[in-house]
Amino acid sequence: MIPDLPANIDELKGFLARDEAEALYQYALESSARGPVLEIGSYCGKSTIYLGLACRQHNSTVFALDHHRGSEEHQQGEYFHDPELYDTGEGQVDTFKEFRRNIASAGLNDTVVPVVASSAAAARHWQTPLAMVFIDGGHSLEAALSDYRCWTAHLQRGGILAIHDLFEDAHEGGQAPFAIYRMAKASGLFADIGRVNTLGFLRRL
Template sequence: MIPDLPGNIDDIKGFLADDEAAALYRHAAEASQCGPVLEIGSYCGKSTIYLGLACRQNNATVFALDHHRGSEEHQFGEYFHDPALYDSGEGLMDTFREFRRNIREANLDDTVVPVVAGSEATANQWQTPLAMVFIDGGHSLDAALTDYRCWTAHLMRGGILAIHDLFEDAHAGGQAPFAIYRMALASGLFADLGRVNTLGLLRRL
């Protein structure tokens, strides 16, 4: 049972299964006793809410990093495109308004710090050690590799690395998240904490 979970959580746009959400909450509740959590790829804030509720217990912070222009699969004409999140005047996706509304309604404005920027540009200036990094950003190989290489260096020892959307079968989903998950396992820097559905969990050694 997750305390203070908004009654509308199932209506918030997102791609997080219930068992994955519970695992994120559990690991963030543990990790945030040691420091802040970084989420890469917040979309409309569904996963951010689970992370935020966990961090709020420890007076910790979630940095929610997303340019809010949508991943490759969210663009106009693509399979996961949502017309309700498309700014026709700009000709661009814009998930930030929806994200802010969902975070505000969950009473997490004092816990969640939005970072509206690209992953690499932000990482280049980052100074704060992180207790947990959740990678759920762009699913191209380029984007996934950038997220992994830029942010694992900021993860403190004992910290949690979580990677979403792991599919061994290319017919079931994109392969980039699974590729960086295998890289992490092969690096010798992480202990395998197992998987929950399509969520991979590792601990920095």
């Protein structure tokens, strides 16, 4: 049972299964006792709420990193495009308004710090050690590699690396997250500590 979980959590826009969300919460609860959590790819804040509720237990912080213009698959004409998140005035996807509304509704404005930027731009001068990094950003190989290379260096020893949307079979989903998951396991820097559905967890050695 997760304390203060919003009653409408399953109605929020997002792609996180309930078993994945609960595992994410448990690892964030463990990790946030030692430092802040970074989420890459917040979308409308569904996963951010689970992370935020865990971090609030230890008066910690979630840095929620997203440019809020949607990944490749969210653009017009693509499979996961949502017309409700498209700003016709700007001619772009804009998920930030929905994100802010959901975080405020969950009472997490003092726990979640939005970072509205590309992953590479945010990482350029980053100095804060992280207790957990959750990679759920763009699913192109270029985007996934950038997220992995930019942020794993900031993960504390003993910290958790979580990677979402792991599919061995290309017919089931994109292969970029699985590629960086294999890269992490082969690096000698991480121990594989298990998977829940399509969400993999590793611990920094």
